[in-house]
Amino acid sequence: MSEELIRKARDGDIQAINELIDNHKDLAFSIAIKYLKNTEDAEDIVQNSFFIVLKSIKNFRNESKFSTWLFTIVYHECLKELKSKNQKIEYIPQFIECEEEEEEEEEETFVSNDYNLENLLKVLKPNEYTVITLFYLKEKSIKDIANITSLSKANIKVLLHRSRLKMKQLITEKRI
Numbered sequence: 001m002s003e004e005l006i007r008k009a010r011d012g013d014i015q016a017i018n019e020l021i022d023n024h025k026d027l028a029f030s031i032a033i034k035y036l037k038n039t040e041d042a043e044d045i046v047q048n049s050f051f052i053v054l055k056s057i058k059n060f061r062n063e064s065k066f067s068t069w070l071f072t073i074v075y076h077e078c079l080k081e082l083k084s085k086n087q088k089i090e091y092i093p094q095f096i097e098c099e100e101e102e103e104e105e106e107e108e109t110f111v112s113n114d115y116n117l118e119n120l121l122k123v124l125k126p127n128e129y130t131v132i133t134l135f136y137l138k139e140k141s142i143k144d145i146a147n148i149t150s151l152s153k154a155n156i157k158v159l160l161h162r163s164r165l166k167m168k169q170l171i172t173e174k175r176i
Helices: 003-010 014-036 039-059 066-084 102-108 117-123 126-137 142-149 153-172
Strands: none
Touching: 003 014, 003 039, 014 039, 014 066, 039 066, 066 142, 117 126, 117 153, 126 142, 126 153, 142 153
């Protein structure tokens, strides 16, 4: 994502704002639909999330990627929506359609003939899944993960450790 595009959006350039939305609307929708499992609710959350982005873009400081900031907003909006309906997240989503196509190739390197990454991830609890996905597949730092999920850094480290052990055990036992 171009820092120039973000700067223009912060300065109120409508074309830059539209471009940011166009570049990220699919990512935002894919995250929302995975959480909410309902197209109308997901569309509402995406609209609300971009409204928040528009109101807060002047506060964005480029300390993380724009997509990370957007994911955090969508994530928290989904949590609020689920909480308002007294529902829980069944399965935390993996990022879909990232900025760089190279990330898709990186995911393929995690899959071997003996086991399938997708099946390994399905065995994990929702928080473990989120932390593993963000840390390894999306290469987010523990600090970024803490900001996105509102978990403590210590909790993230524990979840990473438990998840690695669980996946290692499954691979060793060739259950996956």
